[in-house]
Amino acid sequence: MRTYLTFLGLLLAFGASAQLSMGTGGISVLMGTTLTVDGLSLIPSASLNLTSNTIQRTSTPLAGNPGINRLYQLSAPLLFSGRVGISYLPGELNGYTESTLQLAYAPAPSTNLTVTTSSTVNAATHIVSNTLVSQNLYVVTATALSDLSPIVYARPTTVYGSTPFTVVVDVVELNSVATSGTFTVRVTKDQKVDLTFDAGLTSVNRRSVQNSVWSFNNSNPNYYILTTSQSVSAGDRLSFGLTGTLSPGASSGVITVSSTVLPTSVVEARLNNNIDADKVEYFQQ
Structure with a gap:
């Protein structure tokens, strides 16, 4: 049986090994609805179906792809359009200056991070977010661009x-x-x-x-x-x-x-x- 998320926000809070698992029945998130998984927020611009997938948070950046000490790993790439945000702790910045953070993602296993531009950083609430269009999300994190x-x-x-x-x-x-x-x-x-x-x-x-x-x-x-x-x-x-x-x-x-x-x-x-x-x-x- 498929579950439909139609209310304004769904909050799923977990511990250090946070994980959301979706079976073959999956869940659907309607357009404009906020799905939040332990600090990762997804607001799809069209109805989003999540089936046979997991989202898990870790504190270890990808090897060779430095980022903050907060990373979300999916078990399979998720094609996504909409707003993606990460709520992080100041202690997870891993040496980066908060105002320079950019949302970053990897589209598939063993691929480098794609670093977005023009991300929005709210230093008061410690959230970095950006809008993506038809991008595969396999890893989601935040990092900074060189200058x-x-x-x-x-x-x-x-x-x-x-x-x-x-x-x-x-x-x-x-x-x-x-x-x-x-x-x-x-x-x-x-x-x-x-x-x-x-x-x-x-x-x-x-x-x-x-x-x-x-x-x-x-x-x-x-x-x-x-x-x-x-x-x-x-x-x-x-x-x-x-x-x-x-x-x-x-x-x-x-x-x-x-x-x-x-x-x-x-x-x-x-x-x-x-x-x-x-x-x-x-x-x-």
Whole structure:
């Protein structure tokens, strides 16, 4: 016999090994009804049928997929559309900053977490939630997105005549979450500056760089383009350096060297801090 849940909320509270089991008869949750299983809330946008499945809470994040110390495991993927929320305890944040949390899910066994964007975090009630459309839920948890920002060091900052010139870019991770995926950094070109890239360099102008993990593209007339799939460790930086010459010629003025981080497959928490610039004054000899 199938059970229909038609009232506003169904609360199922369990202990540390919380579990909801649904047999072959299953249960149906009508559109807009809240099903809550020990802190996991599901509000389907259409009638939801749950058959021959279980939902169990654990406090162990997935290996290789860091998250908070609250994770919900289903015995079979559940195709779901609607609002998904997790009510967590402050002690379960696992080092993450609460305001940066994002709902995350894995669609099948042995797959990486898909981290959502634009999740809503209520720091007063400690709930993170987001709306999903036709996604398979096998694991549901919360984690945070990495956040990259560049810092440009153009040296020297004052140039008289033709002078050796360097540009170092530090790409810094700000959210204490290691990156996963590929990203690109564009550095602006200027006719008075001729820069080259040496993949063997580990230091440029006394600044540590990791040139060997970057690929360099000099074909664009406006930008030097560098790309890497190397992970930026949580709270750390990944750097590269360019070396060359600045030749003012018979003029004086200011050059602005700017860099922009462009995510390729890396998903970032913010994109409004992906640009930095440094200015150099130059004078004719």
